Amino acid sequence: MQVMNVVEKLITDGKLTKEEYVELLKYADDREITEFLAGEAVKIRKQYYGDKVFTRGLIEFTNYCKNNCYYCGIRRDNRNARRYRLTKEDILECCESGYELGFRTFVLQGGEDPYYTDERMVEIIRAIKERYPDCALTLSVGEKSYESYRLFREAGADRYLLRHETASEEHYALLHPAEMSLRNRKQCLYYLKELGYQTGAGFMVGSPGQTPESIAEDLIFLKELELQMVGIGPFIPHHETPFAQEKAGTLEMTLFLLSVIRIILPKVLLPATTALGTIHPRGREMGICAGANVVMPNLSPVRVRKQYELYDNKICTGDEAAECRMCLEKRISSVGYRLVCERGDAKN
Numbered sequence: 001m002q003v004m005n006v007v008e009k010l011i012t013d014g015k016l017t018k019e020e021y022v023e024l025l026k027y028a029d030d031r032e033i034t035e036f037l038a039g040e041a042v043k044i045r046k047q048y049y050g051d052k053v054f055t056r057g058l059i060e061f062t063n064y065c066k067n068n069c070y071y072c073g074i075r076r077d078n079r080n081a082r083r084y085r086l087t088k089e090d091i092l093e094c095c096e097s098g099y100e101l102g103f104r105t106f107v108l109q110g111g112e113d114p115y116y117t118d119e120r121m122v123e124i125i126r127a128i129k130e131r132y133p134d135c136a137l138t139l140s141v142g143e144k145s146y147e148s149y150r151l152f153r154e155a156g157a158d159r160y161l162l163r164h165e166t167a168s169e170e171h172y173a174l175l176h177p178a179e180m181s182l183r184n185r186k187q188c189l190y191y192l193k194e195l196g197y198q199t200g201a202g203f204m205v206g207s208p209g210q211t212p213e214s215i216a217e218d219l220i221f222l223k224e225l226e227l228q229m230v231g232i233g234p235f236i237p238h239h240e241t242p243f244a245q246e247k248a249g250t251l252e253m254t255l256f257l258l259s260v261i262r263i264i265l266p267k268v269l270l271p272a273t274t275a276l277g278t279i280h281p282r283g284r285e286m287g288i289c290a291g292a293n294v295v296m297p298n299l300s301p302v303r304v305r306k307q308y309e310l311y312d313n314k315i316c317t318g319d320e321a322a323e324c325r326m327c328l329e330k331r332i333s334s335v336g337y338r339l340v341c342e343r344g345d346a347k348n
């Protein structure tokens with residue numbers, strides 16, 4: 001296979017076969033290929049979103065989790081994690097300061113914490129939507145039943161993020177204990193789409209056991225699902241997990257995949273993640289230049305920020321929301337883009 005043929009096909013068809021993706025992935029550290037793909041990705045995102053970069057205020061409202069994913073720092077077996085929960089009032093305060101800073105999307109993210117029953121979630125969702133009807137509300141609280149997702153949607157939630165983590169059964173079983181299944185994960189994503197959520201999936205780059213074949217399956221899965229959002233970021237080991245000694249994912253592969261995802265899903269809302277900013281001081285700016293168009297600074301109260309530790313050395317855990325907002329604005333304009341205050345709904 002000639003790689004240029006594969007690249008051309010990617011651009012004209014917006015998708016490849018598994019074998020072709022595997023071939024393309026061999027060039028993830030080839031300067032010429034990555035620069036070419038980034039150029040195409042930037043062209044496409046400019047066509048739909050101009051020079052806008054959307055911003056989402058992330059509120060990490062609980063780090064309790066009933067799951068035990070091998071990669072994650074807040075897994076239930078991490079007895080050394082200091083656990084916290086935010087009250088509805090805490091959350092509304094985060095929204096208030098966020099709103100003043102110009103955020104028009106709030107993302108409620110947390111571990112799978114049974115304390116937040118459907119009833120409590122609905123109360124929180126309603127309160128936010130009542131006070132901020134002009135804002136979009138995104139949930140990221142893991143696997144739930146159809147009924148729960150329905151109740152949240154009725155209460156006013158607009159969007160939902162649930163990374164599929166990997167589309168390969170084999171790889172899924174390396175990352176998760178047997179009590180979790182890829183089947184259920186996918187089922188949840190289908191429910192969310194059916195309920196009319198703007199839906200996001202995604203995966204970690206360079207997670208233990210990831211192969212070019214599994215990444216190819218991820219890309220095929222993302223394309224098939226016709227998602228509005230995709231979240232990818234490098235895997236970063238956390239010292240209190242079974243993967244403490246594993247290597248982190250690379251900057252190069254993450255940037256390469258951001259470009260490929262922009263090309264196969266032209267209108268997707270694609271964040272340059274905090275994890276990307278953690279493995280390189282200018283990681284998020286580079287992500288924007290590779291095709292990403294969203295940033296998600298933290299709005300959580302500073303007193304709990306360090307405790308939402310999915311991986312080691314997470315950035316921005318000591319900064320006030322206002323500092324991050326200013327800092328990001330500078331970073332984004334330093335690469336020729338514009339951080340905007342709008343809901344930033346997907347164009348599909």
Ligand code: 5AD
Binds near residue numbers: 204235
């Ligand atoms: N490194 C990078 N990303 C991680 N996540 C969880 N643990 C890690 C880690 N160690 C990601 C998962 C999850 C999202 C909220 O954070 O993909 O879906």
Ligand code: FES
Binds near residue numbers: 316324328
């Ligand atoms: Fe948080 Fe730069 S974005 S300090």
